[in-house]
Amino acid sequence: MYEALVIILIYGTVLGFTLALVAIGLSLIYGVARIINFAHGAFFAISAYSLYYFFVSIKLNLILSIFFSLVITALVGGALYRIALDRIRGMELNEMIVTLACAIATIEILREIFAPAPLGVPTFIPGQIYIGTYIVEMQRVLIVITSVISLILLWLFIKKTKYGIAMRAVAQDEDAAMLMGINPEFMSMLAMMVSAILAGFAGIIIAPTQTVALENAWYALLNGIAIVILGGLGSLWGSLVAAFIIGYAEVAVATFLSSHLKTVIALIAILVVLVIKPSGIFGKHRELEERV
Amino acid sequence: MAKGRERIERLDRGIRARTRDMYALMSYAEIIYLIGPRIIPPILLLVFPLIISDPYWLLVMSYAAFYGVASISWDILGGFTGLVSFGHALFIGFGGYSAAILNAWYGVPIYLSIPLGALIGAGLGTLVFAPCLRTKGAYFSLASLVAPLVMIGVIYASAEILGGEEGIYGMANPFNDVQWYYIFTITLLVSFLVIRKVVYGKFGLILQAIRDNEPAVKASGINVVKYKLITLFISGVFASFVGALQAHRLAFVGPTFFNLLHSVSIIAMSTLGGIATIVGPALGAYILVILTEYLRILQDVRMLLYAIILIILLIFRPEGLFRYLERIYNTFERKVVEE
Amino acid sequence: MILKIDNLHKRFGGIKAIDDVSFTVNEGEIIAVVGPNGAGKTTLLNLISGFIKPDKGKILFKGRDITGMSPSKIAELGIARTFQIPRPLHKLPTIFNIVIPLLSPRVKRLTGGVGDELVRAIDILEEVGFERDSDYIRKPAGLLPHGYLKRIELARALALRPEILLLDELLSGLSRPEVTSILPLLTRLKDRGFTIIMVEHRVRDVSAIADRMIVLNEGVKIMEGTPEEVMTNEKVIEIYVGRRGELA
Numbered sequence: 001m002y003e004a005l006v007i008i009l010i011y012g013t014v015l016g017f018t019l020a021l022v023a024i025g026l027s028l029i030y031g032v033a034r035i036i037n038f039a040h041g042a043f044f045a046i047s048a049y050s051l052y053y054f055f056v057s058i059k060l061n062l063i064l065s066i067f068f069s070l071v072i073t074a075l076v077g078g079a080l081y082r083i084a085l086d087r088i089r090g091m092e093l094n095e096m097i098v099t100l101a102c103a104i105a106t107i108e109i110l111r112e113i114f115a116p117a118p119l120g121v122p123t124f125i126p127g128q129i130y131i132g133t134y135i136v137e138m139q140r141v142l143i144v145i146t147s148v149i150s151l152i153l154l155w156l157f158i159k160k161t162k163y164g165i166a167m168r169a170v171a172q173d174e175d176a177a178m179l180m181g182i183n184p185e186f187m188s189m190l191a192m193m194v195s196a197i198l199a200g201f202a203g204i205i206i207a208p209t210q211t212v213a214l215e216n217a218w219y220a221l222l223n224g225i226a227i228v229i230l231g232g233l234g235s236l237w238g239s240l241v242a243a244f245i246i247g248y249a250e251v252a253v254a255t256f257l258s259s260h261l262k263t264v265i266a267l268i269a270i271l272v273v274l275v276i277k278p279s280g281i282f283g284k285h286r287e288l289e290e291r292v
Numbered sequence: 293m294a295k296g297r298e299r300i301e302r303l304d305r306g307i308r309a310r311t312r313d314m315y316a317l318m319s320y321a322e323i324i325y326l327i328g329p330r331i332i333p334p335i336l337l338l339v340f341p342l343i344i345s346d347p348y349w350l351l352v353m354s355y356a357a358f359y360g361v362a363s364i365s366w367d368i369l370g371g372f373t374g375l376v377s378f379g380h381a382l383f384i385g386f387g388g389y390s391a392a393i394l395n396a397w398y399g400v401p402i403y404l405s406i407p408l409g410a411l412i413g414a415g416l417g418t419l420v421f422a423p424c425l426r427t428k429g430a431y432f433s434l435a436s437l438v439a440p441l442v443m444i445g446v447i448y449a450s451a452e453i454l455g456g457e458e459g460i461y462g463m464a465n466p467f468n469d470v471q472w473y474y475i476f477t478i479t480l481l482v483s484f485l486v487i488r489k490v491v492y493g494k495f496g497l498i499l500q501a502i503r504d505n506e507p508a509v510k511a512s513g514i515n516v517v518k519y520k521l522i523t524l525f526i527s528g529v530f531a532s533f534v535g536a537l538q539a540h541r542l543a544f545v546g547p548t549f550f551n552l553l554h555s556v557s558i559i560a561m562s563t564l565g566g567i568a569t570i571v572g573p574a575l576g577a578y579i580l581v582i583l584t585e586y587l588r589i590l591q592d593v594r595m596l597l598y599a600i601i602l603i604i605l606l607i608f609r610p611e612g613l614f615r616y617l618e619r620i621y622n623t624f625e626r627k628v629v630e631e
Numbered sequence: 632m633i634l635k636i637d638n639l640h641k642r643f644g645g646i647k648a649i650d651d652v653s654f655t656v657n658e659g660e661i662i663a664v665v666g667p668n669g670a671g672k673t674t675l676l677n678l679i680s681g682f683i684k685p686d687k688g689k690i691l692f693k694g695r696d697i698t699g700m701s702p703s704k705i706a707e708l709g710i711a712r713t714f715q716i717p718r719p720l721h722k723l724p725t726i727f728n729i730v731i732p733l734l735s736p737r738v739k740r741l742t743g744g745v746g747d748e749l750v751r752a753i754d755i756l757e758e759v760g761f762e763r764d765s766d767y768i769r770k771p772a773g774l775l776p777h778g779y780l781k782r783i784e785l786a787r788a789l790a791l792r793p794e795i796l797l798l799d800e801l802l803s804g805l806s807r808p809e810v811t812s813i814l815p816l817l818t819r820l821k822d823r824g825f826t827i828i829m830v831e832h833r834v835r836d837v838s839a840i841a842d843r844m845i846v847l848n849e850g851v852k853i854m855e856g857t858p859e860e861v862m863t864n865e866k867v868i869e870i871y872v873g874r875r876g877e878l879a
Contacts, residue, residue, distance in 0.1 A: 096430070
């Protein structure tokens with residue numbers, strides 16, 4: 001039992017950080033552009049497959065591979081916004097269907113380019129460390145460290161840089177932001193790219209610990225959706241906390257029951273939140289928004 | 293004005309002007325104009341096996357009818373009520389599994405396992421989605437995408453109870469291809485008539501009002517959640533029914549019943565045919581199923597094809613095929629002699 | 632006493648939108664709730680009609696506690712409301728906007744389900760000032776001018792055969808002739824036995840028809856009294872004049 005708890009703690013933390021990167025991206029684009037992006041999981045897959053291509057197929061060095069993969073993911077994110085979403089902004093239903101269709105198109109294209117079978121990516125740093133008597137691969141430690149760094153970078157970007165502040169302004173009041181000379185269209189595209197990079201980075205760092213597979217895109221999306229609903233749509237802090245709740249819960253289910261059942265956590269989380277507190281555990285200003 | 297001058301007039305104009313719930317037709321042209329499109333497609337569908345007896349095409353057309361029913365049932369939710377389901381496969385799967393378990397394990401005869409499967413499937417699906425109905429539509433869409441994917445995991449995990457990846461085999465399949473063709477096609481025609489009755493009556497008016505403006509309907513003293521629940525169940529019954537039919541037809545159910553492919557196909561078909569038109573989604577189903585069968589190369593990239601169709605349709609032409617055809621049809625003209 | 636509001640509280644984040652408000656409404660009265668923008672008037676209506684739930688306090692309708700009930704349940708009991716920003720069913724013809732409340736369980740119960748909804752809908756539309764044969768009745772409601780949308784709001788509320796009408800800034804955005812045509816209509820409704828609670832920004836217009844007025848400012852009830860008392864109260868004048876001088 002004690003052993004199981006330690007496993008849940010370690011693996012849950014690692015998973016929690018990865019999911020946090022995915023979900024915060026999803027939350028960010030909802031917060032800024034009010035877009036529910038079903039293509040978010042596709043970003044996760046694109047970067048993982050790009051990494052496979054650069055790092056394994058053409059044997060580029062690691063840093064460059066990661067860099068190029070992220071650039072590709074960001075460009076896809078930007079293109080998704082510019083080409084597809086720009087024309088249908090504000091039509092929530094169309095936005096959702098189009099992003100879902102884009103996700104499917106991306107995944108099917110990846111299926112055509114790469115083999116449909118899962119692919120393997122070698123670990124970025126070899127070795128392992130001991131936590132007590134438990135062996136933890138260095139790759140997982142790396143996931144935690146780099147996730148923390150990216151989250152801090154994101155925080156600095158949002159709080160300190162010109163673009164980050166402009167983005168927050170758009171999130172709060174698009175019309176007012178526009179009057180201040182901020183271009184909401186551009187900020188939404190930028191948010192989409194940042195959100196793509198976050199999901200993409202999660203796809204990259206977690207790739208060596210699992211296989212690169214198309215299903216992961218749906219797994220990432222499904223968890224992302226559960227986390228943003230649990231944390232409250234558009235609340236970044238809520239997403240961070242909810243990511244860990246889901247992360248620990250999924251590892252616990254996978255440990256005690258079956259790894260196939262871990263996705264059940266996502267559905268249960270969504271349904272329970274919608275029954276008890278539809279605004280999510282941290283969505284406090286929700287009611288103000290829905291004021292009639 | 294000179295008597296007897298000829299002018300061109302749209303064929304529907306005279307009928308429109310004269311009718312108010314009552315049809316007072318003036319010529320055979322008008323009669324054909326009015327009932328032709330309502331009667332010819334069903335007749336064609338019913339005589340199809342007499343013309344083409346190739347079992348392969350019977351199968352294809354049965355599939356089209358299967359998707360036709362599923363798409364029509366999607367349309368009551370997505371088109372009329374504004375609850376856009378991204379996981380209608382959930383109902384197909386629940387219906388299929390319910391019928392399979394009833395028939396294969398408990399020996400319930402096929403004529404009971406299918407309708408019971410449909411009711412149980414619809415009930416289960418409604419239960420899953422019920423929590424999403426109080427909040428705004430986006431939550432329903434999000435949860436509906438997640439639910440079938442989760443069900444696939446659940447089935448994989450419970451090999452002993454639900455057959456796992458292998459699925460459940462051995463349901464009764466007493467019919468041949470032609471009989472199955474008629475079962476699916478008649479199901480489609482009946483579903484169409486029933487659902488049209490539902491959405492174009494007072495009930496449907498309330499659904500459209502909910503889609504248009506939910507707070508206004510609440511302020512009108514109507515329990516919106518109740519209506520959404522009923523609609524969800526009605527929609528679920530039809531989708532689960534064809535799921536149950538399919539389970540018997542294949543004598544197999546597996547996790548593939550919950551596949552995203554079904555859900556996405558249904559959305560693509562409805563959008564292509566025209567959302568909120570009831571006929572449109574069925575039309576879209578026939579077009580896409582026949583198209584992907586006709587061009588065999590497209591089989592493997594069906595998902596990609598549907599995705600691209602959806603993207604193009606939604607970005608450039610949100611009208612849908614049915615509305616387009618309707619408009620063309622209504623411009624049929626005739627010569628009239630002015631008096 | 633048909634409605635009793637008891638120590639109502641509602642916060643949004645850090646803002647006290649409604650801060651300990653209590654009052655009572657008698658049957659057949661017109662009560663005007665006035666106050667500057669952001670005073671909490673609309674929030675008060677949303678609380679009574681159940682669209683938002685209070686943090687604290689009670690709302691009693693004919694002695695029955697309706698606090699926290701769903702909007703449709705409250706409407707069903709006989710409290711109908713209009714929206715400040717008209718919320719017509721844009722795509723449906725105007726007449727169907729009125730048919731919807733006629734299909735509600737309340738109306739079915741009161742009428743026994745007898746009669747054609749369309750006929751009754753036209754009667755109600757005529758009552759609020761639509762011409763019986765006008766195109767507007769068949770046009771999608773979304774295409775109508777603002778003044779008519781306000782009338783649709785009122786018609787929808789009336790169709791419910793309520794006991795209390797909650798009117799949320801019915802007069803705002805209306806032209807002078809429109810206001811002068813609607814005010815007598817409200818008096819007629821009062822004479823027919825409706826209890827009316829109207830939230831208004833423009834004090835002068837409603838003072839002509841209101842029996843009592845309640846003044847809100849920043850969520851707090853400043854005073855309650857007859858229109859004359861309110862119009863001459865220094866505190867009220869200060870609130871209005873100090874802000875924008877619309878009282879005069």
